[in-house]
Amino acid sequence: MGPLATLLLALISVCSFTHAAAVDSFSIASHRDYADSNNLPRKRQSGSVPSELGKTLYWFANFSVGDADSVRLLIDTGSTDLLMNEGVYKPSKNQKPYKGHKNFTITYEGVSRGGFGFETLNGTTMTDTVSAGGLTVKHQAMGSLTDYKYYNTPPKPYAMQGDGIIGFAGARSSSFTPGANSWFWNLCKNKAISQCKLGLLFGTSGKGQTVLGKRATHHLKNPLTTVPDLENTYIVRGDITLNNHIVLRSQYLILDSGTDNIQAPLPAAHRLFSLLNLHPHTASGANPVHPHHPVRELTAFFPCSRPPVLGFSFPPHAELKPGQKARVFNVLPEAWGVYPHGEDNCTSILGGTNALDGLLGRGTGAWLVGQSFFQGHYVEFDLEGGTIGFGDLVDPGMEGCA
Structure with missing residues (x-):
């Protein structure tokens, strides 16, 4: 949150x-x-x-x-x-x-x-x-x-x-x-x-499982892919993918385990919904922090049986070093179907908002990447190293955790 x-x-x-x-x-x-x-x-x-x-x-x-x-x-x-x-x-x-x-x-x-x-x-x-x-x-x-x-x-x-x-x-x-x-x-x-x-x-x-003070390597399927943590703020840069192809480059991503959904800047959300052939719905409301800047939110619906393949690619293409390859971490299908309405109709966990406009500087939009992305992945915050690492879990369900 x-x-x-x-x-x-x-x-x-x-x-x-x-x-x-x-x-x-x-x-x-x-x-x-x-x-x-x-x-x-x-x-x-x-x-x-x-x-x-x-x-x-x-x-x-x-x-x-x-x-x-x-x-x-x-x-x-x-x-x-x-x-x-x-x-x-x-x-x-x-x-x-x-x-x-x-x-x-x-x-x-x-x-x-x-x-x-x-x-x-x-x-x-x-x-x-x-x-x-x-x-x-x-x-x-x-x-x-x-x-x-x-x-x-x-x-x-x-x-x-x-x-x-x-x-x-x-x-x-x-x-x-x-x-x-x-x-x-x-x-x-x-x-x-x-x-x-x-x-x-x-x-x-x-x-x-949340691990503090070490890396739980036995839960890691493969080595972590690490990217710079911008001034230890839990913000990174990455590319956005649909069906494993980059559609938006060098986006600022706030990694927030306390948010349910994934919130994109409004222009990015409009583009993604268009590429997915989803028809967005707009809502507006009061902004208690900036009263003269009303909040606008964008949501959409998709067939529950066919969730989108939305992913985040690290490092972003613009920051790849010679010989280095990026890795795509997709939101797992299980994370999409949390808002069903019957008849194969679900609310998208991807939404759009202007609530974070200007947060990282004038004209710079930011994504709020919530727990729906975290599911099935290993995400590590390293304060001393100044990095955030991403990996796949050996058991994406973590069903062995008591």
Whole structure:
């Protein structure tokens, strides 16, 4: 899921997760670190946490937050902060006031089950112990919600299902003042994990594994294809393919495990729907972040029995080195048929929006690549290497994950 004023990023390692959306600030910088390094494990290690895809199409995992155990949090690489729903958080003896503003406000885009819509959340900040997979940050910045409001969503929005959300991005995408690092970044900065790697292994069966601190090579069918991560913002460049042929070159792709669908800039979406012979439908609504810039969204329908073959090719053709070949990673067929309407009619998980226009600079459109792409693939975020790697899973379903 993604905050339009801050992007939430998240992940860990085990066998079961769920997901979220994107923000309007993607330049991640190293700001003040609120983790207490003296309370982190002295032995550098890796961690694993079970994850699974819920009916809302978000990936969830269990954490301990303060004195609340088995807290089910939405895993989001599109944002930074850990936010708990009202009434869920139980302070521990380690709770401390946040060294900054007591209150926060954040707006997310992509909060409905279909992947669009907005929500604005308000709450209070503090620090407390957060643990999962044997990894602990004693004074992790976090927030407890007090109220929220939805925009352009059906009567039953889905974004804050479970007990809350945990982001995995850096401080510049934080909604707190001053910005705080995510749980993952704190573990990395304090050298509590052997390698600053986050691997997402989301299966098409709804089971998955998130690996923190190492690469789970036994799940990899082939070596990773790596591309530069633009300033550690979880943004890469790649080509867009249909039926394994490039149709759009050098597109900016925001990798957001917290978004349900795949959102393209409106011109790109129009072109792809035209090439697929799909007839798009346009909707419009309010933009809570930029009120004078109404949001336009593009959707389409396709035969459920014949899903499109949409893919992402890395590295982009323009960046290939002599002798290097690109690899295409297609959205798997199982990820397409999640919005059926009967009579072989499904809503496309590919949509278009102008909500991200100008996010990466004037005139530059950006894609929001959600969990429907992650399914069946190995996606690794390497902070130290400054890369994001893509690979195929030995078992795309990850059905062996408990």
